Amino acid sequence: MGPTREKLQTVVAYIEQLQKLDVAGIEPLAHVGDAFNRLDDDTPRQGGAMPREQLIAIAPAIFEADGQVFVQMPKVIKPKGDGA
Amino acid sequence: MSEPTSMILPREGGHNVRAIAQDVRLGKRSAEDVTRRALMRLDRANPSLNAAVETFHEKALLHARRIDAMVALGEASGLSLAGVPVVLKDNICLGPSLSQHASVGDGDGASHTNHDHIGYAGRTTCASEMLREYRSPYTATVAQRYICAGAIVIAKANMDEFAMGSSSENSCFGATHNPHDLECVPGGSSGGSAALVASNVVPLALGSDTGGSIRQPASFCGLVGIKPTYGRVSRYGLVAYASSLDQIGPMATNVADAALALEVICGRDKFDATSADRTDTDFSRDLELPVQGLTLGVPAQARQLTRAGAASVFERVLETYRELGARIVDVEMPMLDASVPAYYIVATAEASSNLARFDGIRYGHRATLQEGEDLFDLYCKSRSEGFGKEVQRRILLGTHVLSSGYYDAYYNTALKVRRRILEEFTTVFRGDASRPACHAILMPTTPGPAFKIGEKTSDPLAMYLEDVYTVAVNLAGLPAMSIPAGAVGDKGARLPLGVQVIAPAFHESIMLRIARMLERVGSMP
Numbered sequence: 348m349g350p351t352r353e354k355l356q357t358v359v360a361y362i363e364q365l366q367k368l369d370v371a372g373i374e375p376l377a378h379v380g381d382a383f384n385r386l387d388d389d390t391p392r393q394g395g396a397m398p399r400e401q402l403i404a405i406a407p408a409i410f411e412a413d414g415q416v417f418v419q420m421p422k423v424i425k426p427k428g429d430g431a
Numbered sequence: 432m433s434e435p436t437s438m439i440l441p442r443e444g445g446h447n448v449r450a451i452a453q454d455v456r457l458g459k460r461s462a463e464d465v466t467r468r469a470l471m472r473l474d475r476a477n478p479s480l481n482a483a484v485e486t487f488h489e490k491a492l493l494h495a496r497r498i499d500a501m502v503a504l505g506e507a508s509g510l511s512l513a514g515v516p517v518v519l520k521d522n523i524c525l526g527p528s529l530s531q532h533a534s535v536g537d538g539d540g541a542s543h544t545n546h547d548h549i550g551y552a553g554r555t556t557c558a559s560e561m562l563r564e565y566r567s568p569y570t571a572t573v574a575q576r577y578i579c580a581g582a583i584v585i586a587k588a589n590m591d592e593f594a595m596g597s598s599s600e601n602s603c604f605g606a607t608h609n610p611h612d613l614e615c616v617p618g619g620s621s622g623g624s625a626a627l628v629a630s631n632v633v634p635l636a637l638g639s640d641t642g643g644s645i646r647q648p649a650s651f652c653g654l655v656g657i658k659p660t661y662g663r664v665s666r667y668g669l670v671a672y673a674s675s676l677d678q679i680g681p682m683a684t685n686v687a688d689a690a691l692a693l694e695v696i697c698g699r700d701k702f703d704a705t706s707a708d709r710t711d712t713d714f715s716r717d718l719e720l721p722v723q724g725l726t727l728g729v730p731a732q733a734r735q736l737t738r739a740g741a742a743s744v745f746e747r748v749l750e751t752y753r754e755l756g757a758r759i760v761d762v763e764m765p766m767l768d769a770s771v772p773a774y775y776i777v778a779t780a781e782a783s784s785n786l787a788r789f790d791g792i793r794y795g796h797r798a799t800l801q802e803g804e805d806l807f808d809l810y811c812k813s814r815s816e817g818f819g820k821e822v823q824r825r826i827l828l829g830t831h832v833l834s835s836g837y838y839d840a841y842y843n844t845a846l847k848v849r850r851r852i853l854e855e856f857t858t859v860f861r862g863d864a865s866r867p868a869c870h871a872i873l874m875p876t877t878p879g880p881a882f883k884i885g886e887k888t889s890d891p892l893a894m895y896l897e898d899v900y901t902v903a904v905n906l907a908g909l910p911a912m913s914i915p916a917g918a919v920g921d922k923g924a925r926l927p928l929g930v931q932v933i934a935p936a937f938h939e940s941i942m943l944r945i946a947r948m949l950e951r952v953g954s955m956p
Contacts, residue, residue: 351820351823358895362841375846379907380908386704405565407792421804
């Protein structure tokens with residue numbers, strides 16, 4: 348962590364220079380594309396979504412149950428008595 | 432025998448996009464032969480360059496034969512990139528087939544049927560351990576548009592991990608080398624794309640540009656590289672780094688080829704809500720118009736070049752434009768000085784959010800858990816193992832500038848600076864009482880030529896400052912391109928250096944024309 352922290356501190360010190368600028372009263376600009384951002388109609392896409400099997404096939408761990416394939420997760424619920 | 436110091440293959444006759452496509456369409460050359468030769472060059476150059484991370488020998492030839500079959504049937508007349516071998520930066524998704532579920536954009540679906548069965552099924556790694564084995568289930572719109580125009584993808588190109596870097600050294604596959612001097616970096620993050628075009632392996636590539644990642648390698652490798660107006664090109668299928676800054680663009684050996692490639696990839700795409708619906712997409716038409724009477728602005732910062740030879744290259748460019756009849760005017764853009772810190776705040780903030788998706792659950796690298804470790808450990812270990820140092824640094828910086836208590840001081844201030852930068856550009860292009868309106872702005876692309884591999888890897892800030900001339904354009908969403916302007920260095924070790932043309936939003940046409948006039952003078956004996 349030593350060198351990483353040191354390098355990060357150099358970068359943070361560098362970006363601090365922005366705080367010397369007088370930007371009072373200026374409206375922040377998060378995105379330049381607002382002028383042409385368009386919303387699509389809320390209708391189902393022709394051909395449907397991407398195939399479920401294809402999407403699940405790229406997961407790093409999968410399992411089968413009841414003839415269906417699912418993404419495998421590690422245990423989320425901890426055994427009784429462990430923590431709150 | 433001493434080791435070779437460069438890797439630039441002899442340029443074959445007709446090694447440019449227009450000539451190849453025309454010859455293939457007319458049946459003078461077969462796409463298969465063109466592709467075979469490109470693959471041979473790739474095999475010869477890549478061991479020295481480390482520029483390709485995946486190659487498609489069989490699939491490319493299969494695809495080329497299909498193009499030849501279309502030519503034989505008279506179905507290839509509309510293919511503007513017929514048989515042109517290309518490489519794609521490895522953050523552009525190339526799925527197992529062209530999107531069956533997705534037509535490309537609006538109104539250009541008719542010609543797709545002949546390509547429906549072309550599948551490259553490659554990996555999309557972003558040069559990251561996180562995605563080393565990732566196979567995208569879908570194809571990026573730009574890749575689809577290239578392929579539908581007849582282009583043959585022969586390889587995916589090396590890059591800085593997740594496009595974060597200016598040297599193509601931050602790659603899980605190792606650094607890419609500059610074809611002009613193998614001890615130097617090709618620039619980044621689209622360094623692999625640049626190296627494969629500059630070494631004459633392919634005449635055309637696609638890169639992405641978030642803060643200069645197309646223009647800077649183009650400058651370092653002696654190429655034409657375009658960062659289009661934000662919204663000009665669909666980002667669907669580009670692995671996101673900073674969504675409000677990212678744009679995909681072409682890299683080529685000459686302006687006309689780059690213009691043609693931009694015509695192929697631009698336009699509205701219903702899968703990218705920020706893609707613009709524009710009709711001004713004929714970028715080739717005005718290329719040969721003179722620049723006489725045009726006004727070109729030069730910010731004071733452009734003349735602050737200190738590295739050997741760089742200033743005189745830029746001054747010569749200004750002199751050339753003056754001789755061509757353009758008017759060169761000095762412009763004041765004080766906020767440009769704040770563009771690098773503002774950029775690294777905005778870009779890392781967006782990156783920290785975009786890269787949150789890589790959690791080891793649904794795709795990408797998943798760490799092996801030890802007994803007793805839980806979901807939180809899985810997130811931590813997967814991300815620590817999957818992301819390289821620079822990516823981790825930017826995620827940490829991004830979460831820091833967005834954190835409660837710092838948000839206003841960093842992120843919000845950067846967004847205000849961003850507005851001021853855009854306003855300064857607008858003022859220059861519009862003109863005011865004291866100054867005429869500028870048609871475009873000229874700036875160096877980079878402070879100097881390519882630096883040595885390893886020279887800046889231990890100093891992230893020095894690396895960030897390489898982007899001093901390029902990042903403002905992304906913050907403002909403007910189109911910009913780098914074109915070769917000259918070379919610097921001693922005889923025998925001369926390195927190319929580019930100059931940058933920046934235009935108002937959606938004025939790519941005049942930007943390309945200004946670039947073309949410099950190119951034309953340079954190519955004259």
